[in-house]
Amino acid sequence: MLEIDGISKRFGSTVALDGMTFTVRPGELYGFVGANGAGKTTTMRIALGVLAADGGEVRLDGRPLDAGSRRRIGYMPEERGLYPRMAVGTQLRYLAELRGRSAAEARAAADRWTARLGIAERRAEDVQRLSLGNQQRVQLAAALVADPDVLVLDEPFSGLDPMAVDVMSEVLRERRDAGAPVVFSSHQLELVERLCDRVGIVRAGRLVAEGTVAELRAASATELVVDAPQAATGWADVLPGVAAVRVTDEGTVLTLADASDTTLGTVLDAARRTGPVHEFRRRRPTLAEIYRDAVADHVPDLRRRPGAAA
Numbered sequence: 001m002l003e004i005d006g007i008s009k010r011f012g013s014t015v016a017l018d019g020m021t022f023t024v025r026p027g028e029l030y031g032f033v034g035a036n037g038a039g040k041t042t043t044m045r046i047a048l049g050v051l052a053a054d055g056g057e058v059r060l061d062g063r064p065l066d067a068g069s070r071r072r073i074g075y076m077p078e079e080r081g082l083y084p085r086m087a088v089g090t091q092l093r094y095l096a097e098l099r100g101r102s103a104a105e106a107r108a109a110a111d112r113w114t115a116r117l118g119i120a121e122r123r124a125e126d127v128q129r130l131s132l133g134n135q136q137r138v139q140l141a142a143a144l145v146a147d148p149d150v151l152v153l154d155e156p157f158s159g160l161d162p163m164a165v166d167v168m169s170e171v172l173r174e175r176r177d178a179g180a181p182v183v184f185s186s187h188q189l190e191l192v193e194r195l196c197d198r199v200g201i202v203r204a205g206r207l208v209a210e211g212t213v214a215e216l217r218a219a220s221a222t223e224l225v226v227d228a229p230q231a232a233t234g235w236a237d238v239l240p241g242v243a244a245v246r247v248t249d250e251g252t253v254l255t256l257a258d259a260s261d262t263t264l265g266t267v268l269d270a271a272r273r274t275g276p277v278h279e280f281r282r283r284r285p286t287l288a289e290i291y292r293d294a295v296a297d298h299v300p301d302l303r304r305r306p307g308a309a310a
């Protein structure tokens, strides 16, 4: 289990982390999402000891991280850290040996991971000659080659083609299924939604929402989609229990102040009074929508203005 507990970090007057706290459990794939500059990379670098925190603690299996336990973590840094002029296979063997593997183990692991990640035929090539996506596969192989207990990956999916996304997803799931805590940052929220067991949303150096996607959905306001083709504009604007109304491609979307049976009944009755009702359903917000709500500052949200088009 990897615990990030109350980490703070400043760079001059910039507060990069402000009490960052979350836990990645064994056998859990944890998605770490947030705007540019929110503090994801800084958190990961501190977790790996590349950077010192001003306060707080990182623990692995209940014990503060030290040089020894850091070797149990496979890390994929955002600024990819490979030696450009070293051959892929040599580099992977070197990294495995650096982490205590024998020459034979290192060779076997380098061969296994390059094959698994579809870069076996590149083993003899210098890293700098590979395409960016293939360099990224080597970077993942570098994180995995010493068979780490934990994986910490900074934007592992950025720049990958769809096939490589599939391979990367499969490998992360495998490690999760083998019981490893796996955390990765990403701006690809659909991917995070599909892949992750839990998601942490970070804003300005702290976690502002966390949970499974289902939990995050349950915590967000209930929305209803109503398609009542004969309804006049504004038909739902003043209904009790309705906080906001917007018109989208899906129909009229109502954000409810409460999702009680009374409110649902009131809305349905009002819709029926306008004529036929072709659709009446709850709308599940996507992770991208939950994310936007969580990171939105306290500025007026135009999407939520009654009658505003989406």
Ligand SMILES: Nc1ncnc2c1ncn2[C@@H]1O[C@H](COP(=O)(O)OP(=O)(O)OP(=O)(O)O)[C@@H](O)[C@H]1O
Binding pocket: 011, 014, 015, 016, 034, 035, 036, 037, 038, 039, 040, 041, 042, 043, 078
């Ligand atoms: N070495 C540094 N010197 C000064 N400021 C830094 C340094 N590293 C990070 N910061 C600042 O700390 C804050 C957090 O940056 P960080 O790179 O952790 O964000 P991030 O969430 O990873 O962003 P992105 O999604 O763009 O990768 C930002 O304001 C950034 O400018």
